[in-house]
Amino acid sequence: MISMQIKLYNCIKYVKKKSFALKRYIHCLLCFFLFACTEPVSPEFEFESGLIYVDAFVSNLPGSSFVNIAESNFIFNRYQNEFIENARVVLKNIETGTEVVFVEEDESYLPENDFSVQTGESWELDILLPDGRQYKSLPETIDAGSIPISEIKTTYDPEFMFSVSEDDFVPGHSISFTFDDPPQEDNFYFWRYRSFEELITCEICEGGLFRDGECISYGAYIAEFGPCIDETVVKPFNTYTCSTDCWKIRFNENIKIFSDEFSNGNKINNLPVADILLFTKNDILVEIQQYSISAEGYRYFKILKDIVDNNGNFNATPPAALLGNMFNPNNGEEYVLGRFTAAFASTASVFIDRTNILEKSLEETLIDTENAELFFGNGLKVISTTPCVESQFRTGTRPEGWID
């Protein structure tokens, strides 16, 4: 009877295949009150257009400050956040009256390369859009300075965290910090990271060939070169090895924050600050930025964390509007999303050797020698490499701390 019953259960996907019927049945009982099953569904939205989003960050690290301004719109019936061009973006020092103008560059507004803010300074942001709309921030003060990290620890766990999309536990490293929290003031911390993995394959071209920086479909290629191509050697995709040094850049996918409300002035031991999933088994360099943020900033990032990380639990926090310290001085009824954050930052880098890890990585590693272009004949040139192209997610500059 029991073996018949279990046919009706779907939750048994968690159960190892070797399980026998009773085991699977009891497992499903447990599934009822200890697990939950998830299933992908078509995302539902109630889109609103005309929402202004400001993502502004300034810190003591030169080159790290930026202001992004976007507006939600329907473009050809498709919801998009459009970068707003030609805005006047000015950062004002409250005490000195100093104004720093941010200049538009690659869909962002940036200050001079050497611009930085210092502990104790108070700044506010002033934005004037080309259509006359004006947005301001409340003043933001950099309260805390550098907080030295006494120990950095990296721990590998084959079942590091449960991934909804993988529907299973996935392996990864946890990076944790040990530091002494300053006793003089309330401290609020925010961490994010960039990671670097050396790239072997710079491009994968599905259903076509990589030429002049883009994938050209076989159809287009055949149209141009016609019968010269031997269709028997056409493959689903072709890979292209990096011809120059190249590193893939990834960013944190969850929000790491901490307040010393229960531990002011104490030693904080092994606090996880970065979750590094095993996307590949290549060695990885993790560059962690630690920010000392304000109480209001912490509250904003706590809302962000609830939206991004804490929304899939039994006791999920109902989502709140991501409203920070930006406002429209001429229209108090307008929701202005995002936040201007001024914070003191310090960085630490961790190099992780992953060559001896046995678990399967999340991303499949393609072997270029097996997937490179084949010779088409008739004198057409076979290309197997491509140079590294700089972007937000890729760099050809060797990251500081990289070990060969």
Add this chain to the structure above:
Amino acid sequence: MIEKGVQFSFLLVLLNFNFLLGQSEEYRLSFKILSASTGIPINNANIFLSPCNCGGATDENGLFFIDLPKNKYSITITFIGFADESIEVELEKNTLLDIKLYEKEERLSEVIVRAKKLNENITTPQMGVLRLKNQELKKIPTALGELDVLRALTLLPGVNNAGEISNGLSVRGGSLDQNLFLFDYAPVFNPTHLFGLFSVFTPDVISSIDLYRSNIPARYGGRTTSVLDIKVKNPYVNKFKLTGGIGMVSSRFNIEAPLIEDKLMVVAGGRAGFTDFLLPIFSERLDNTEADFYDATLKLLYLPTEKDQISLTGFYTKDFYKLDLISRIENINAENNQYDFQTLNGTINWLHSFNQSITLRNIVVAGNYDADNIFPEIDIPNEIKFKSSIKYSSFISEFSNQVNDVFDYYVGIQANRYKIEPGQLDPGTGNSVLPVELDTEISNEFSGYANLNWQPLDFLTLSTGFRYTYYLLQGPFTLNDYETATGNVLNTEFFEDGEKVNEYNRIEPRLGINILLDENTSIKMSYARLNQYLQNIYNSTTPLPTSRWKAADPNILPQTSDAFGVGIYKNFHENAIEVGLEGYYRISENNLTYRPGADFFLEQFVDREVVQIPGKAYGIEFSLKKPNGKVNGWLNYTWSKSLLRTESEDLSDRINNNQWFESDFDIPHTLNATINFEGSEYNTLSFNFVGQTGRPLTVPNGTIELSDGIDVPIFLERNNSRLPLYHRLDLSWNIHFSKSKENKRWLNDWTFTVYNLYGRKNPLNRFYTQRNGSQNSDVFLDSPLGSFELYILNSPLFSLTYNFTFQ
């Protein structure tokens, strides 16, 4: 899925058709068993009939019913302390037997309970009361075969929970903390085990379950939506009885026994579930998961004189668990979060009968609810503990007098004291966190109440009453004054231990009117005002056991509700079928909601983090009930709305721009049906069906991409969408065994249940995630975010429970 829905709709119609047809060859034989000397109904009198070899026991009102074919029956009625009574009856029509038992020389104490008429639902002015008896509870199909009070109540009109996981009930659109749960007069602050899957009330000791939703009687107060009054049965027994059950999740045992014959009796029941030791065998994922729960109830009944009855009830419940699927507490660096909580309540109830009509009841209650979080530190053998507790004490004295057949009244006083310890952080032996201790809150409610039932005319009955409450908050207390715009503290005032902080004086009128249109039809109207001085504060879909309880203070005002009701009720076929149509409208003030980003864990300024807002709820409930017969059950349909509205100037505190919005418990359409086939003495087959609108859900109004590439959903509104339709069919098959010839004292039966018979996937929640490459791209299409639904159960769930009785 639509096809399945149609199939089961057809099944329902078919079942209800059978239900309505009834059994034309049978007649109902009703008993009302009274004491000859006092005229008082006798509870638990044993009735045995032959030749059917059937029978049962009377309820607390001395009533018992059975449907039998036309025949001549020999009937024997027995009850300890009374002489046996034997009569013969020729059953050829529906018959009510009034039988008086004569006491033996050594008599039991008088037990005063009010008689219930067969058509009580028509004649009483009480509206909105839902009653479940233990026998009905046992018939209802439940998840994993666990008898469950709260789950059974969700099958009644106007009662909902927020999906499979909900730490309480929503009654007529109210929030979970607006219901008062009383277990033999003692309040229960956390009514569920396993994060809401089962209720904590020891099932075998329950005598009756009354849920008051409309004109709540004046003897109750302190919550704005409903009162769930669960009574533990009085062990009127003269021999040892052991009952129990062994189930998949828990096992339970119950003993009833006389300790001193006719003087001191006991009932003790317990239940325990600790299957978690099996978990690591089945999945490595469960290595760190634990889930244990226990509950136990003890009741001693002492009958010192024939005029006095003294009972002592003890109730204990405990849970311990750690689950991955609960959000972690922020800012405590720990391996995991564990939950450890327990309730220990005690009730002494002294009932003195001056004569047949006049009684005085004195009750003393002491309760303690402890809810702890345990945080094992990373790499350090130390546990940080968060501790919170509510200590409750109460004294009730109530005088009641049944003056004559048309007039009765009761008056009483009640003094409650709450000592809330909202939070204490104990660092243990480590030094990573600092000790924290929030101020203890001490509040008192002194109430006086009176209620009278008067039938001035044959067709008119009034039930009117009031409850006056003086609420007093005492120090130690820190009262803050906040700047509206920033929330910064402007002024602080300290109150010493015992010093008065503030007071509220509230009068709560209650009114019920019943107009009998004919013997089987009545119209009722009701009004009740209620105040609530204690609230559970949380900002999640359902509260955790450790969610904070907060007494009213100068900044957090008492919640208030005014509930109006009107209904029409009609019984058919000599009260065999009861039909009711009831409407209600409730206006409430000072409902609690939270500011965006609020975190209440060990929050010192919790009053700054909440907003009090008005609400309204209204609805119409249709019910059809066939309480007796071989085919019995009920069918309920409810249409309702539950709305809230903020009134904030501050943009960030507004919800849906200060427009009325649907509360988390707004369920417009609910259809419940339960049907029991008691076809033979060996089998009882029961089905219940639940169908309701999906609960409100918040979907994003847009997305943004952070500078580091994280896509974030943007929410500007609340509850702007809904989860899909919720529906489910359950089956319970109870297989009885007759007494074995070798051992007539041993009875046993099996209960086989299938929860969610047709495997409906009812989502508990829907959430948004980062997309992971091209995974699920056929579902997510070009959306910047992925979306998943979280199910507790997506398939039928079978269980088998063995139940036994030894006496």
